[in-house]
Amino acid sequence: MSGHGMRRGVLRPQEAARHLELRVHPPADALAGYVEYYWNPRWDLRGRPDHVQDVLAHPNVHLVLEESGALVYGVQRAVYRRVLSGRGQAFGVRFRAGAFRPFAGGPVAELVDRAVPAAEYFGAGVTALRREVLARDDLEAMAAAVDRFLLGVLPAEPDPRVAEVGALVDRLTAGPGTPRVDALARELGMPVRRLQRLFAEYVGASPKWVLRRARLHEAAARADEGTRPDWPRLAAELGYADQSHFIRDFTAATGVPPTHYAAG
Structure with missing residues (x-):
């Protein structure tokens, strides 16, 4: 913390x-x-x-x-x-x-x-x-x-999928450099649609949403450090193909563009 x-x-x-x-x-x-x-x-x-x-x-x-x-x-x-x-x-x-x-x-x-x-x-x-x-x-x-x-209310039988899905979420939220969803599916030998169904069943959000949200958590944390981030570099580091895509995602999630958020 x-x-x-x-x-x-x-x-x-x-x-x-x-x-x-x-x-x-x-x-x-x-x-x-x-x-x-x-x-x-x-x-x-x-x-x-x-x-x-x-x-x-x-x-x-x-x-x-x-x-x-x-x-x-x-x-x-x-x-x-x-x-x-x-x-x-x-x-x-x-x-x-x-x-x-x-x-x-x-x-x-x-x-x-x-x-x-x-x-x-x-x-x-x-x-x-x-x-x-x-x-x-x-x-x-x-x-x-x-x-x-x-x-007193734990399920009678453990579900082995719980740990498996948790590990997948950890992979997607580990930070910059985490794999894209399609790359993770290939690594697991699992079709992307099956991975999506697994996340809907256990997580409640798609793998793509989980990955995007982790990227935005990192961006907000950088902005909250008090120093002005190098936004183009940060966008690339987070895996965005271009800065405009990053700005759209950040604005949609927080309600303000990243430069406005960093300005307080």
Whole structure:
């Protein structure tokens, strides 16, 4: 994690750190194949203006516990925008890419751009879990409560595809120099359409979207470093054939061109 405490994907992280604190905690070892980490944003804006926070989401499903309820968020393709006011906190479970499929009971693509009541997947007990977790302040105790709950609802039989798909997502999001989708399919000896179906079933987003989003996370992180990037060089480094294609992708994802984003 960077010095401002924000994870990649939180846009304008230095500004975000002025308005909220983000704590993270690992899951129990027995959950590590399903859960990447827990996240706990907290804010106290009493007497201060509301804060609008934008997040460029990753190809992950989240279980989020808030005062307003418990929801499961599928992959969010547009910028996720949240208005923070007053004093509050949330607790999130970031499932590993592909690892929510055993809980979903169907294609994860059905969750894309949606937020669904968590009880549909985890039963009525998630309501009591939400109350228990949000009544606490100690992050370790909060994580332990969620550990206990998730360990009680784990699928009876592990799905070997989960680790396979997770490894493929890791390949596509490893950073500059990652393979193109067609090259990855050839390497796996798998038709591109089969790879696309696998991602729709387990990830909820296409391999091309996953690769593009990883490129844009890297571009935003470079811009957030405070130095003006060499945009043509960065576009080439990220695998774009030309700068105009990169600018279109960045603008479509964040709502502003990269030069405007870097200017703050």
